[in-house]
Amino acid sequence: MKKNIIVANWKLNGDIKTISCYLTYLKLRSSSFSKKNIIVIAPPTVFLERVYKDINNTNICLGAQNVDVNLTGAFTGENSALMMKDVGVKYIILGHSERRLFHNENNEIIAKKFSLVKKLNLIPILCIGETEIEKKSNKTEKSLKIQLKSILNVCGEKAFRNTVIAYEPVWSIGTGISADPKNVQLIHQFIKNYIKKYDSVSAENLIVQYGGSVNSLNTENFLKQPDVNGLLIGSASLKHEEFLKIIKISDNIL
Ligand code: PEP
Numbered sequence: 001m002k003k004n005i006i007v008a009n010w011k012l013n014g015d016i017k018t019i020s021c022y023l024t025y026l027k028l029r030s031s032s033f034s035k036k037n038i039i040v041i042a043p044p045t046v047f048l049e050r051v052y053k054d055i056n057n058t059n060i061c062l063g064a065q066n067v068d069v070n071l072t073g074a075f076t077g078e079n080s081a082l083m084m085k086d087v088g089v090k091y092i093i094l095g096h097s098e099r100r101l102f103h104n105e106n107n108e109i110i111a112k113k114f115s116l117v118k119k120l121n122l123i124p125i126l127c128i129g130e131t132e133i134e135k136k137s138n139k140t141e142k143s144l145k146i147q148l149k150s151i152l153n154v155c156g157e158k159a160f161r162n163t164v165i166a167y168e169p170v171w172s173i174g175t176g177i178s179a180d181p182k183n184v185q186l187i188h189q190f191i192k193n194y195i196k197k198y199d200s201v202s203a204e205n206l207i208v209q210y211g212g213s214v215n216s217l218n219t220e221n222f223l224k225q226p227d228v229n230g231l232l233i234g235s236a237s238l239k240h241e242e243f244l245k246i247i248k249i250s251d252n253i254l
Helices: 016-030 045-055 081-086 097-102 107-119 132-136 140-155 181-196 200-205 219-223 240-253
Strands: 004-009 037-042 060-064 091-094 123-128 164-167 207-211 230-233
Touching (some): 004 207, 004 240, 016 037, 016 045, 016 060, 037 091, 037 240, 045 060, 081 107, 091 107, 107 123, 107 140, 123 140, 132 140, 140 181, 164 181, 181 200, 181 207, 219 230, 219 240
Parallel strands (some): 004 037, 004 230, 037 060, 060 091, 091 123
């Protein structure tokens, strides 16, 4: 059965007033969302608890945008996966290209975070994707393999059981240039086949979502692809009207 996971990554946006208005609209409609859709809201960390209070007892899940590589200790300014779990987080976005670029996160750090998140029974949403240069030099598959292998090396062959992978071409994030849906389908197949070589159970149940300049106009073209199991959405998730349109399109496809 095809299931879609639709994730709103609010990045560094929002305030108490706009968030509470957004969630009011979302909650009003949430009982009509198809059970085949998993809806996740990933607000800035400071708003996690507040959002949880609002969406608790609905079919909307809470996601975090990042987590520290340590669980507790003298790490000023950080938030741990234990704390995330404590405030109701279920999904944690890891390895987003903005974390890799602006916070120097490399594959090794991301794999450590992935391992911690899994140990706590939280669900990682691992972002992988090629840069524009890699795409132009036909190195997309090579780049994805390196990013996946670093997780397998640290967490073992069953690493991708009960996880989500977000295929996010770096050149497409926040640029308004989305990837070709047919090409995305091929890449998602490649990802699943690569993981299958290590563990067929992981590959069978793997959710691979696409992210990169998704909006309500291109949603259908992505979700129609058999191996696109959802979307990770940045700017189009900031307006409740647009996000609700995207959820409705996904409902209609399933
Ligand atoms: C993202 O933040 O993961 C993303 C895909 O952003 P946008 O939808 O704005 O391209």
